[in-house]
Amino acid sequence: MDIVTGQLRLRGKLALVTGAAQGIGEATVRRLASEGARVVCVDLDDKVVAMAQAVGGETLAIVGDVTDVTVLRAAVQETERRWGRIDILVNNAGIDGAPALLADGEDRDFDRVIDVNLRACWLAMKLVLPGMVAGGGGAIVNVASVAALIGFETLSIYSASKAALVGMTRTAALEYGRHNIRVNALCPGGVLTPLALSFMDEGTTQAWADKHALKRFAEPEEIAAAVAFLASNDASFITGAAIPVDGGMTAH
Template structure:
């Protein structure tokens, strides 16, 4: 019997769900971005990985080319307009179009009281978490308008849906991502471009492991009703669904992927 999961591969089925699609993933060299790039490549997409970490990005692109076909790494600073423009230009030069884009690049904040936060902290976080999504969408949407269709998924956070103590700047940046998502979704849905967001909770990435260390197992038990932290692959599955034709009537959503924490 065939699996009801459209992303579940078997020995008898070729990867068709994203066959010949072009997918661009920012922050694609690690964590959620890497899991998303791997999933889309496995499902037949030609993947462009954008990240500031050249070594990790080149290594991932080489592995995806070896295992699945076509993949490309482009070193990118999403907070820099010329860098984002070059990324999209390189993607169009190599593959001719962008079918789906995942804006995942982001920074975290060291907990600090609002009154003690510095202007440098504000500028640093906003440059990547909010300006980076805005710049990326600008250039991605222009490319998609020429094609008359496309799908964009912005990666916000559970913190984009609620407040969080001592993380005011990070929280503001992730709320801003959802505002950009909803407004752009309204503007460009009539042009065949669907824009949505995912809001991950605590996800087991190298950054999270480093940040919480030995306290991670206890934190995992109390984070949400499922009593565990999520896996990058679980967020990637949701992103891939939102990018796919299976979500063809889904526009402007902010999807929590958090084990029920927000609920």
Template sequence: MQLEDKVALVTGAGAGIGQATARLFAQRGARVIATDIDEAGLAETAGGHDNIVALTSDATSTAEIEKAVATAKDRFGALHMLINVVGGSRPGKTVLEYDDQEWDFWVSLNLTSTFRMCRAAIPLMAESGGGSIVNISSGAAVTGMGRNPAYVAAKGGVISLTRSLAIDHAAQGIRANCIAPGPILTPLMKRNRSEQEIAFMSKLSLVGRLGKPEEIAGTAAFLCSEDGAFINGELINVAGGRAGPV
């Protein structure tokens, strides 16, 4: 029960890594606001957990983000942990094939959403005595990835944004860290990659398989717990010892 008496807000909590994170934080004693645009996914996440509040909320909308933070205040009177999981991509293009609109869409979903969420949440976190932000970047931002430049650039921005957050909000007792997951078996992975590609990626990991969403959730929980109290402004690769770019 490492997260007992703490309040968490998890974005993208209707599937994959966000769903596993909301559930694990709840199992460890936190009260959780789980947000997503997928109502059915959220219902699945909250099922059986009295301490998860499911809230339909678009992470690219400032108004809906502010409502999510207000819900944390109304329901639980505080916010200590913010886990920015929302993101996604559709590989297949080089920069030559993007128009401005499509580029902006992926940057908004993966990077600007994180900025907006932090802007809305930090005042309540400070008022709550401080806490921990965990931003989900990607191993793709560390190694590069072919034919996915908007995602790679946005996720690189998430790493740099995290370092700024750590410096700017340390005095308010807020730590900020970033996780770069390697390939994790989630609905996103199944949408974007064929079975053959998944088998190939499994071999690139030194552990010999793709990661599980719960393994990213566990790292986020560690970073938010007292065990992670001296870790700030860091990038943690959770990629099974990946052998190189994919």
């Protein structure tokens, strides 16, 4: 809520969120919708349909793989056909790949992680930017990771994908700032979602929590709050930034 006007911060905005079925993506959809945005939710998992229905309002679900350009193109075209434009893109879909020392990594894992975490974000930005330019502005939030900023043993491919996403974010911000388009990356620390649970063995959960100054994981809603901030006019002078939302993990 804007304390000056009393209006919802994202009222009338149109947002597209990838990886929306669960975790940070789902929390982001709920947060953006609660702030007045209409949200298009894309996910591989068809539970995104029930999630979008539960959120209600003008929320649309699209089931598909973000690495497939025809899926992304259809999502952008359908959104623009229905609602005229896209103001906010949240590139959130991501995977961590199988944990492995660098020399033990598999080619297919490298290709899939880069495809989902980097190439799909590039494709989505390519598809929405012309409409944002024509519409006079927009905000893009790329969900990276603290793994873009510091190393994590057994996550070399994931780290590389997220560091590359930060590099792409900074360059896109330079290229499109003149069109009033802001492009930022968010670098979460550990967030209690199915993805995080997949790389923690039983017994290592507390050790992971202890890597954060706050000695705990984030709830997905705490990341969604930062996404909503970056997507809103409250962040009107923030672009090209890679913002840690990491409970102090990178404060060492």
